[in-house]
Amino acid sequence: MRIDILTLLPRLLDGPFADSILERAQQNGLCEIHLHNIRDYTESKHKQTDDYQFGGGAGMVMMVQPIHTLISKLKAERDYDEIIYMTPDGEQLEQRMCNRLSMMKNIMILCGHYKGVDQRVRDHLITREISIGDYVLSGGEIAAAVLTDSIIRLIPGVMNDETSALTDSYQDNLLAPPVYTRPADYNGWKVPDVLLGGNFKVIEAWRMEQSLIKTRERRPYLYPPDLEGSRLFALHAAGGTDASALPR
Numbered sequence: 001m002r003i004d005i006l007t008l009l010p011r012l013l014d015g016p017f018a019d020s021i022l023e024r025a026q027q028n029g030l031c032e033i034h035l036h037n038i039r040d041y042t043e044s045k046h047k048q049t050d051d052y053q054f055g056g057g058a059g060m061v062m063m064v065q066p067i068h069t070l071i072s073k074l075k076a077e078r079d080y081d082e083i084i085y086m087t088p089d090g091e092q093l094e095q096r097m098c099n100r101l102s103m104m105k106n107i108m109i110l111c112g113h114y115k116g117v118d119q120r121v122r123d124h125l126i127t128r129e130i131s132i133g134d135y136v137l138s139g140g141e142i143a144a145a146v147l148t149d150s151i152i153r154l155i156p157g158v159m160n161d162e163t164s165a166l167t168d169s170y171q172d173n174l175l176a177p178p179v180y181t182r183p184a185d186y187n188g189w190k191v192p193d194v195l196l197g198g199n200f201k202v203i204e205a206w207r208m209e210q211s212l213i214k215t216r217e218r219r220p221y222l223y224p225p226d227l228e229g230s231r232l233f234a235l236h237a238a239g240g241t242d243a244s245a246l247p248r
């Protein structure tokens with residue numbers, strides 16, 4: 001999978017992809033992340049990328065030309081499954097969307113700044129608009145990093161333990177059960193007996209019960225769970241890249 005990120009602030013994105021799981025995924029050839037500085041594509045004398053808005057009002061708007069030039073260049077090089085614009089008024093990101101996006105081959109992510117981009121970019125170049133939640137960030141870069149991380153970790157081979165991404169909170173629309181490690185008794189704070197008993201079936205049942213209780217309490221709208229995660233696992237295992245096999 002290839003992800004192209006278009007931004008005015010590429011340095012903001014140097015960090016998140018240079019470490020740990022996302023760094024290893026790139027080194028192992030499981031994904032490519034390419035950062036593009038929109039400023040490199042402006043045709044204006046003073047390297048301008050934003051301007052005052054028509055009709056007046058505070059805040060600068062990102063101009064069409066540099067974004068159009070960059071997107072056109074990339075589209076001429078390969079086909080893109082989605083051209084995503086990160087914006088607080090976009091469709092809210094949830095696991096089901098991450099699952100679908102993880103099946104895709106090439107995606108572009110445009111990060112907005114200031115008042116955002118000229119509406120004509122959204123009308124003519126963007127295929128999808130995504131928000132990471134109902135709060136406002138100073139730009140789309142951190143949201144793009146969140147989106148990229150949520151997608152890449154689902155690619156088989158990216159996580160150490162192939163199944164771990166699929167036993168996560170949200171993967172089956174279930175929150176994760178509590179976890180414990182040694183010591184079994186820390187100054188009187190005890191680990192539940194069931195986990196020390198060694199009966200794997202009983203432990204699994206306890207974990208599922210804990211997940212169900214937690215989900216019903218904390219995310220009633222995710223309850224009862226579905227089998228999205230298991231389906232994704234099967235699709236990836238079969239080498240599938242057809243995101244339409246998953247519900248939207």
Ligand code: 6GU
Binds near residue numbers: 086087133138144
């Ligand atoms: Cl995608 N962008 C910005 N600027 N703020 C956000 C967001 C995106 N998602 C939630 N808040």
